[in-house]
Amino acid sequence: MSPQKVLVLDANILIRAVLGRRVRQILRKYANSVDFCAPGICFDDARKYAADIAQRKGISLAETLAFMEQIEAIVQAVDGRLYQSYEQHARRRIERRDSDDWPIIAVAMLFGCPIWTEDRHFFGSGIATWTTDVIELYLRESS
Numbered sequence: 235m236s237p238q239k240v241l242v243l244d245a246n247i248l249i250r251a252v253l254g255r256r257v258r259q260i261l262r263k264y265a266n267s268v269d270f271c272a273p274g275i276c277f278d279d280a281r282k283y284a285a286d287i288a289q290r291k292g293i294s295l296a297e298t299l300a301f302m303e304q305i306e307a308i309v310q311a312v313d314g315r316l317y318q319s320y321e322q323h324a325r326r327r328i329e330r331r332d333s334d335d336w337p338i339i340a341v342a343m344l345f346g347c348p349i350w351t352e353d354r355h356f357f358g359s360g361i362a363t364w365t366t367d368v369i370e371l372y373l374r375e376s377s
Contacts, residue, residue, distance in 0.1 A: 238267060238268060238269055239267075239268050239269065239347065240268070240269045240270075240271060240345040240346075240347040241268055241269070241270055241271070241347055241348060241349075241350050241364075241372070241373075242271055242272060242273075242338055242341045242342045242345070242347060242348070242349045242350065243270055243271070243272040243276065243309055243349075243350050243351075244272070244276060244335070244338055244349060244350065244351035244352070244353060244356070245272070245275075245276040245277075245279035245280050245283070246351060246352045246353060247272075247350050247351060247352070247366070248272060248276055248277065248279075248280035248284075248305060248309065249279075249280050249283055249284045249287065250352075250366065251301070251305045251309075252280060252284040252288075252298060252301045252302050252305055253284055253287055253288060253291070253293065253298070253301075256366065257366060258301065258304070258305070260366075260369060260370065260373070261305065261308045261309065262308065263373075264373045265308045267373075268373055269310065270308055270309040270310065271309060271310040271311070271312050271341065271345070272309055272310075272311065272312065272338070272341070273311070273312050273314065273317065273337035273338060273340070273341050274311045274312065274313060274314060275314070275337050276337070276338065277306065277311050280302070280305075281302060284298055284302065285298055312341050312344075314337065316341075316344060317337065317340035317341050317343070317344045318340075320339075320340035320341075320343045320344055321336060321340055323340075323343065324336040324337070324339035324340035324343060327339050327359040327360055327361070328355065328356070328359050331355030331356075331358075331359075335353070335355070335356070338351070338356070339356070339359055339361060342361045343361070347362075348361060348362035348363060348364055348372065349361055349362070349363050349364070350363075350364050350365075350366070350369055351363060351364075351365065352365055352366065
């Protein structure tokens with residue numbers, strides 16, 4: 235990763251990027267000035283749930299996969315070995331809300347950066363958390 239600002243994306247943001255327009259537009263707009271990343275497990279979740287949601291909405295699998303590839307070109311997957319040493323501390327920060335999301339906290343701790351999510355359970359974790367409706371406030375300051 236370059237010395238520019240870093241932002242960790244939750245799986246729900248990846249899903250919104252694949253199935254919606256707004257998040258995808260934001261990612262494209264700031265791709266050259268912000269390093270977007272997510273734990274690899276978030277990509278696994280996004281692939282699984284985006285395909286299910288797309289099918290229910292009548293969106294073709296081919297289109298869904300094409301958008302997923304575009305997102306994977308912008309958002310860097312972070313290997314679990316890089317943030318594994320943060321697991322216990324990250325679990326303690328989120329254990330009362332959703333302990334399965336510890337990798338997102340761990341990556342944010344690794345890079346010392348905020349999280350972009352729509353899940354409120356990250357609030358109170360000690361990590362700055364942004365939602366889509368206000369993320370550009372952070373991103374504009376970063377560019």
